[in-house]
């Protein structure tokens with residue numbers, strides 16, 4: 031089996047190659063080049079561990095041979111659920127080298143999400159930290175084996191596994207010296223990223239060597255990333271923002287240094303910035319607020335920090351204005367999506383652009399359309415639905431006909447689900463979401479998915495989940511619930527949800543019990559309309575009592 035190829039029509043692919051975007055570079059070649067040109071430069075810093083490019087390359091090659099020796103065949107998928115640890119890099123570069131496709135789960139995911147990802151990708155192996163951020167992944171791995179029959183191997187990073195009754199393999203045992211395949215076709219899929227999940231569970235996003243490497247190589251130019259860059263990965267390394275905008279992959283492509291933060295809090299990150307002389311990092315807005323507050327009293331020297339990127343959710347202009355005076359660095363806003371398109375404010379943009387907009391696309395060939403509900407383009411300055419296609423935006427999800435029909439126009443534009451205003455000059459201002467997803471501190475939550483979990487509770491008759499404005503999180507989730515049995519308490523609903531083996535950020539922040547959902551005279555209300563009404567009602571009620 032070999033990895034699937036890109037899904038851009040050949041005319042577009044030819045154009046992207048001719049323009050020099052797709053250069054035929056692959057992930058294995060990227061690391062080999064760095065190991066040859068700067069073998070002793072530090073690539074990864076994880077606590078007291080410092081791996082040079084040479085060492086990262088050696089480890090990746092050993093793991094590549096080790097994975098193949100397990101009987102995994104090029105083209106097969108491997109579910110990777112690792113936190114911000116050095117092994118994330120030796121594992122994924124090892125998989126790339128073996129022609130295996132990593133599927134990226136977030137460390138915060140639990141059985142519900144991980145089992146879904148394993149099944150959709152038909153993952154042949156699962157790699158996880160034994161413990162990370164206070165969570166033991168072994169029971170999850172055991173349960174996963176029962177739910178994902180295609181899974182043949184479980185590999186654990188760290189911990190004390192030696193003779194393990196479950197048959198889990200320690201990563202140290204997944205090494206070898208056997209022959210490795212030729213480099214993959216640059217037009218083939220390198221890995222499967224996961225979507226923020228606008229409806230239902232996360233979808234799989236196939237990204238090719240050509241398109242993804244272009245996105246971070248071009249990002250490096252926009253963000254000034256070079257061999258002297260020290261990038262702090264404060265957000266989860268598996269997320270697309272810290273991975274490629276330009277993130278750790280961009281930094282490694284430039285020969286810079288990636289410093290891993292085990293948590294994004296100022297208490298953990300500030301000492302690392304001072305010790306490692308970090309020059310660049312990226313945060314979601316609620317963390318940026320925490321950092322700005324902590325910076326006013328910190329004893330740590332943050333003066334090495336040149337640029338703070340903020341993205342994943344809307345950064346309010348009032349907060350954006352305070353970045354330089356509190357943290358002493360420049361702000362860059364980043365508006366991107368795992369499906370592709372990434373927008374940046376530029377480092378030499380006037381303050382008004384940096385503070386009030388979410389920037390403009392990476393590529394001259396990123397096509398951006400802003401349309402009304404009927405699909406007709408709206409004039410600049412008018413809010414509308416953002417559609418896009420281009421040299422690093424996917425044309426289809428992995429193996430999901432229904433989602434593809436919904437999410438892409440017949441001529442290949444991705445429907446982002448975002449409502450934006452395009453300003454003269456091309457910068458975009460994000461206004462919100464058209465769909466029913468909650469952007470909780472950059473974590474995307476599907477209303478439908480949470481409603482499904484709520485409906486699994488026998489005491490619940492019906493449920494509708496909506497986004498509520500929140501001063502710290504940007505948005506929080508509120509579940510409106512109609513009880514089947516009288517006396518149901520909000521705390522019981524939350525406790526039930528905590529027991530559902532879902533990522534903790536999906537447990538509703540607020541549960542409101544109601545007797546019924548209002549319907550029209552005809553008794554017909556779409557879910558979308560219902561959610562909007564409930565949300566407006568609660569906002570009005572909160573304003574009254576404020």
Ligand code: OOB
Pocket residue numbers: 224225226270271275340341342343344345363364365366367368369372388446447448460463469472474
């Ligand atoms: C990033 O990727 P995803 O896939 O987790 O989420 C994408 C969605 C966007 O469609 C938009 O709704 C929202 O997240 N978003 C923003 C934003 N950046 C992302 N909304 C308002 N302002 C922003 N600056 O979140 C992502 C991927 C790459 C780079 C940056 C973020």
